[in-house]
Amino acid sequence: xxxxxxxxxxxxxxxxxxxxxxLFVNAGEYIGIVGVSGCGKSxxxxxxxxxxxxxxxVVEVHGACRPEEIRKNVAMVMQNTVLFPASIKENITCGHxxxxxxxxxxxxxxxxxxxxxxxxxxxxxxxxxxxGKVSGGQAQRIAIARAIARNAPVILLDEATSAxxxxxxxAVLAALDSLTRGRTVVSVSHRxxxxxxxxxxxxxxxxxxxxx
Amino acid sequence: xxxxxxxxxxxxxxxVLFICTSIFAMLVSLWWNWQLRDIINKINTGTxxxxxxxxxxxxxxxxxxxxAYALSLCSAxxxxxxxxDLRMGFAKHFATLSLTEIExxxxxxxxxxxxxxxxxxxxxxQTNLFTFADDIxxxxxxxxxxxxxxxxxxxxxxxxxxxxxxxTVYTSRVISEAAQQSQQANGQMNGFAGSLIAVFPVMKLFDxxxxxxxxxDAALVRWExxxxxxxxxxxxxxxxxxxxxxxxxLLLLLVGGIEVIRGTLSVGSLYAFIxxxxxxxxxxxxxxxxxxxxxxxxxxxxxxxxFMAAGFAFRK
Numbered sequence: 159x160x161x162x163x164x165x166x167x168x169x170x171x172x173x174x175x176x177x178x179x180x181l182f183v184n185a186g187e188y189i190g191i192v193g194v195s196g197c198g199k200s201x202x203x204x205x206x207x208x209x210x211x212x213x214x215x216v217v218e219v220h221g222a223c224r225p226e227e228i229r230k231n232v233a234m235v236m237q238n239t240v241l242f243p244a245s246i247k248e249n250i251t252c253g254h255x256x257x258x259x260x261x262x263x264x265x266x267x268x269x270x271x272x273x274x275x276x277x278x279x280x281x282x283x284x285x286x287x288x289x290g291k292v293s294g295g296q297a298q299r300i301a302i303a304r305a306i307a308r309n310a311p312v313i314l315l316d317e318a319t320s321a322x323x324x325x326x327x328x329a330v331l332a333a334l335d336s337l338t339r340g341r342t343v344v345s346v347s348h349r350x351x352x353x354x355x356x357x358x359x360x361x362x363x364x365x366x367x368x369x370x
Numbered sequence: 371x372x373x374x375x376x377x378x379x380x381x382x383x384x385x386v387l388f389i390c391t392s393i394f395a396m397l398v399s400l401w402w403n404w405q406l407r408d409i410i411n412k413i414n415t416g417t418x419x420x421x422x423x424x425x426x427x428x429x430x431x432x433x434x435x436x437x438a439y440a441l442s443l444c445s446a447x448x449x450x451x452x453x454x455d456l457r458m459g460f461a462k463h464f465a466t467l468s469l470t471e472i473e474x475x476x477x478x479x480x481x482x483x484x485x486x487x488x489x490x491x492x493x494x495x496q497t498n499l500f501t502f503a504d505d506i507x508x509x510x511x512x513x514x515x516x517x518x519x520x521x522x523x524x525x526x527x528x529x530x531x532x533x534x535x536x537x538t539v540y541t542s543r544v545i546s547e548a549a550q551q552s553q554q555a556n557g558q559m560n561g562f563a564g565s566l567i568a569v570f571p572v573m574k575l576f577d578x579x580x581x582x583x584x585x586x587d588a589a590l591v592r593w594e595x596x597x598x599x600x601x602x603x604x605x606x607x608x609x610x611x612x613x614x615x616x617x618x619x620l621l622l623l624l625v626g627g628i629e630v631i632r633g634t635l636s637v638g639s640l641y642a643f644i645x646x647x648x649x650x651x652x653x654x655x656x657x658x659x660x661x662x663x664x665x666x667x668x669x670x671x672x673x674x675x676x677f678m679a680a681g682f683a684f685r686k
Contacts, residue, residue: 209571229575240572243562244585253581287561304576 159220160185160342161206161312166215168201175201177365179215185311188343190353192370193362199346202362203314206344207232220311220342233305235337237317239297246274247281250303260307267336268303269329270296295330302333313338315345371668373675377452384448391444392504395437396511399649402430403642410638445500453492459678460488481564486556487670494667502660505653512649519639523629527622527643531654534614538657541607546665548603552596553669559589608659618651619644 161183168176175198183189193199204210205217208228217223220231241249250261261281265271273296277283285292285300292300298318305313318334338355345353346362353359359370378385405427412419464472464480516524562585566573573582626643629635 204571207575209574229577232575234572234575236572240569242569242573242578242582242585243565244581248581248585252576252578253584254577287558287565301572308576 159311160187161220161344162216162218163206164216166202166205166212166217168198168205168210168213170201175365176205179365179367181360181367183342183344185220185342186340187358188338188345188356190356190359191344191346191362191367192350192353192359193346193348195348197362198365199348199362200316203234203316203344203346206312207234207314231310232312232314233308233310233337234314234316235298235301235305235318235334239294239301241285241292241297241300243285243287245279245282245284246270246300249285249300250307252304252308256307264303264307267306268299268333270299270303270333298330299333302330302337306337310341312342312344315343317347318345371671373671373678376678377455380455381448381451384444384451388441388444388448388500389503389507391437391441392507393511395434395441395504396508396649398430398433398437399508399646400511400515402427402434403645405430406645407636407638407642410641411636414637441504445504449496449500453495456488456491456495456674456678460484460674463677486553486560487673490670491667491674494663494670498660498663498667502664505656505660508649509653512646516643516646516650520629520635520643523622523626523635523643526625527618527647528650530614530617530621531651534611534618534651534654534657537611537614538654538661541611542657542661542665545600545604545607545662546669548596548600549662549666550669552593552600553666555589555593555596557673559586559593562586562589604662615651615654618654619647622647 161181163179163181166176166179167174179202191199191202201210205212206219206228208219208222208225211225217228219228222228222231242252247261250256250264262271265274265281274281274283283291285297315334315338318330345356347353350359360367361370362368405423409419409423409427412423513524513528566582566586569578569582573579622643626635626640630637630640
């Protein structure tokens with residue numbers, strides 16, 4: 159099923175950011191898109207996530223073309239992780255009914271189990287407003303657990319590995335490895351070296367994709 | 371509280387000027403009452419009132435008016451200066467942040483801070499702080515003067531003041547706790563609303579609208595309950611305080627009246643006592659509210675203090 163993008167154009171008002179983008183990603187393939195800040199990488203990813211409506215061209219993700227259907231097939235992890243002002247558990251389930259087994263499996267895959275069991279309130283610990291009560295690495299792993307628990311066939315990573323450091327970084331990378339294994343992945347970054355696992359890398363420049 | 375000290379230190383001239391004016395106004399008020407006491411006593415005994423006494427009394431009235439005007443001018447000047455420093459301190463904080471820190475700021479949260487904590491601190495500075503300080507100066511000065519004039523009547527008529535003081539401390543603590551809870555709930559609710567913009571894409575992608583809606587409703591209910599509790603406690607405690615504050619005046623009339631009948635106190639002195647009782651019992655009557663708002667102000671000040679470091683650094 160994978161991802162199919164054909165002749166995609168997208169503009170913010172009169173500013174055209176994506177020009178005739180065509181991209182085919184096979185199911186289970188891991189591709190990377192690199193480009194400088196503001197070149198339109200995140201816009202492309204939001205179109206692939208079904209967060210934006212296409213203006214011209216086709217976006218088909220896992221057989222779905224309408225944004226609301228696309229969103230059902232996609233999970234996304236961003237650099238500036240946004241958590242809901244709720245508990246760890248609610249951040250993972252997003253309020254959807256989910257078995258304890260699925261939740262804990264997601265926590266384990268996201269390298270969260272040890273930390274969660276050390277907390278007084280465990281998985282019901284409140285993460286604060288905008289995740290203010292947890293560290294950046296912990297917040298990112300919660301977001302990864304959320305994406306794992308969603309069990310979506312397509313994973314989108316928006317600068318997900320750009321701000322990693324030390325031990326936290328290795329834990330997040332291990333969590334991302336669990337998330338992306340066997341799935342269709344599109345990872346965007348402004349740094350080429352963070353896309354080492356990709357089978358193909360594209361460069362987004364002047365609104366166009368160039369194969370590297 | 372260190373922020374308040376820094377704010378006052380930064381504007382030491384208007385603050386000192388206000389304190390001096392307040393002391394002067396209090397002394398003028400006592401002088402006028404002294405004149406009035408003499409005039410009433412002379413009228414009461416049928417003695418002729420000399421022209422110089424009338425001129426002196428008229429001068430006291432003019433001084434009293436001038437000091438009241440100077441007092442409001444000084445307090446308004448000091449308030450505006452301090453309020454301006456507060457706003458500039460908050461603005462300076464953002465000017466000193468790095469680009470990364472600015473990017474991570476929640477606009478909603480900061481706006482909420484500006485609309486709630488800073489505007490409340492501002493409001494207290496403009497309406498309460500200097501009135502509170504003036505009340506204390508008047509209370510100390512008047513009470514000492516009345517004590518010198520008639521220790522027995524002063525102490526007897528102000529015995530309930532001790533009860534009022536205890537009650538004031540108790541009520542202000544209770545009201546302050548309730549106020550703190552309602553502020554926390556308000557902060558949580560505003561923070562929640564502010565974070566909605568940030569979480570919107572994730573909310574849409576993971577279909578978490580119901581979760582967020584339920585959480586927001588819960589925060590709203592918590593805030594509503596906290597506000598109702600605060601207002602209810604304030605109403606009950608303050609109304610009782612208002613009732614109790616009448617007792618010093620009643621005792622003054624009772625004991626003072628008996629002394630006048632017995633001839634141990636002049637009518638002029640009793641009039642001066644009644645005239646000045648507002649400075650003692652009146653100040654006490656307003657005390658629960660003032661202390662409660664001062665505590666609320668202290669809580670708000672504590673919340674904005676971390677944002678004011680750039681604007682209120684001491685210069686040696």
